[in-house]
Amino acid sequence: MDMIEFFHMNGGIGDASYSTNSGLQGMGIMKTKGVIEQAVSDLCRSSVKFPKTLVMADLGCSLGPNTLLVGSMVIDAVAKTSLEMGFKSPQVQINLNDLPTNDFNTIFIALQDLQVNSTNGNINHQPACYFTGVPGSFFGRLFPMKSLNFVHSSYSLQWLSQMPELEEINKGNIYLSSTSPESVSRAYFEQFQKDFIRFLRCRSEEVMAGGRMVLTVAGRTTDDPRDEESNRLWRPFTMALQDMVYEGLVEEEKLDSFNLPQFTASPTEIMNLVKMEGSFEIDHLEIFYLNWDAWKGKKNMNDALSQLKETEDDGTVGHGVAKAIRAVIESLVANHFGEAILDDVFKRYGQIITNTRSESHDVVSITVSLTRKM
Numbered sequence: 001m002d003m004i005e006f007f008h009m010n011g012g013i014g015d016a017s018y019s020t021n022s023g024l025q026g027m028g029i030m031k032t033k034g035v036i037e038q039a040v041s042d043l044c045r046s047s048v049k050f051p052k053t054l055v056m057a058d059l060g061c062s063l064g065p066n067t068l069l070v071g072s073m074v075i076d077a078v079a080k081t082s083l084e085m086g087f088k089s090p091q092v093q094i095n096l097n098d099l100p101t102n103d104f105n106t107i108f109i110a111l112q113d114l115q116v117n118s119t120n121g122n123i124n125h126q127p128a129c130y131f132t133g134v135p136g137s138f139f140g141r142l143f144p145m146k147s148l149n150f151v152h153s154s155y156s157l158q159w160l161s162q163m164p165e166l167e168e169i170n171k172g173n174i175y176l177s178s179t180s181p182e183s184v185s186r187a188y189f190e191q192f193q194k195d196f197i198r199f200l201r202c203r204s205e206e207v208m209a210g211g212r213m214v215l216t217v218a219g220r221t222t223d224d225p226r227d228e229e230s231n232r233l234w235r236p237f238t239m240a241l242q243d244m245v246y247e248g249l250v251e252e253e254k255l256d257s258f259n260l261p262q263f264t265a266s267p268t269e270i271m272n273l274v275k276m277e278g279s280f281e282i283d284h285l286e287i288f289y290l291n292w293d294a295w296k297g298k299k300n301m302n303d304a305l306s307q308l309k310e311t312e313d314d315g316t317v318g319h320g321v322a323k324a325i326r327a328v329i330e331s332l333v334a335n336h337f338g339e340a341i342l343d344d345v346f347k348r349y350g351q352i353i354t355n356t357r358s359e360s361h362d363v364v365s366i367t368v369s370l371t372r373k374m
């Protein structure tokens with residue numbers, strides 16, 4: 001199963017879209033603002049001549065507020081650095097990349113908001129910005145040799161290029177869990193290793209010497225990828241599918257053959273693979289947590305982003321998580337099980353999450369800031 005053919009976030013700006021339901025990832029991006037600003041500032045300051053044009057790429061940009069958020073952070077960081085250094089702001093070219101099935105039209109329609117949001121008091125230093133859409137997989141080459149100064153990617157690189165080839169059935173699971181066979185765990189890691197090295201190799205050709213990358217992924221803190229932490233979001237979804245198998249609504253064989261093509265890596269795995277590939281130096285790595293309870297009482301995830309206050313409305317936590325996860329994996333679930341189960345399975349998923357509130361709701365994120373070696 002090659003992801004490039006059908007994997008996409010839910011398009012548009014409606015109630016089920018990624019645009020409306022990506023506030024948790026947005027919170028994650030906000031937490032990396034300092035790292036992004038530092039990388040852009042270091043990039044400008046370490047250049048022999050202050051750059052006249054800064055070319056950046058956001059890889060796996062998807063659509064909605066988060067795409068604009070990343071762009072506006074970089075624009076503001078460029079404006080701030082050039083103001084501090086007394087130089088004219090460089091012009092900024094922002095390449096927005098995602099798989100060809102991504103809803104690029106929605107991004108382009110929303111781009112005018114970015115001009116308004118990115119002024120941030122630096123109106124005179126506001127860089128001129130040029131946007132381009134770049135469809136294609138980031139596991140292959142996307143840009144000419146040495147054409148990029150800065151690369152950003154958030155919550156995209158945990159997605160694999162394809163489902164790993166499994167020698168054994170991952171019975172009762174849709175991702176790695178404590179009951180997954182060792183061979184399944186190994187196959188997942190080997191696919192991630194192959195993909196991540198391919199990603200670094202392609203970027204090493206495209207990023208100029210001294211260029212920077214800031215990558216944020218859904219990850220884990222534990223050594224064993226089969227630890228509960230990795231499966232937190234997916235165990236309730238497995239339970240929902242199992243209930244549907246018991247009720248005869250989903251075939252058992254269908255469930256046994258469904259595995260999510262993603263891998264939540266640990267900081268050590270990421271550091272080792274960067275070292276093994278050899279083209280980039282790690283400047284900074286940090287781990288942070290996002291808590292699902294941000295969904296509490298919010299109609300959608302963008303409410304959660306703007307008003308992070310608690311309410312007693314427990315019932316909406318599961319509903320909010322289910323909507324957010326549906327916006328991400330609906331195409332995968334529909335491709336494997338068919339569209340008919342979608343409403344039912346995501347409703348059950350939400351209910352199971354709401355009923356298991358005592359469990360930890362922290363999702364681990366890892367951000368790594370890198371420099372292309374000279």
Ligand SMILES: C[S@@+](CC[C@H](N)C(=O)[O-])C[C@H]1O[C@@H](n2cnc3c(N)ncnc32)[C@H](O)[C@@H]1O
Pocket residue numbers: 003007008009022025026029059060061062063066067097098099102136137138139153154155156157159160161328
């Ligand atoms: C969860 S979304 C994250 C979007 C956005 N960066 C954010 O932080 O909200 C993951 C995105 O990665 C994209 N993606 C996954 N694999 C990809 C690949 N091989 N090449 C390009 N984009 C990919 C998906 O299509 C999706 O839009």
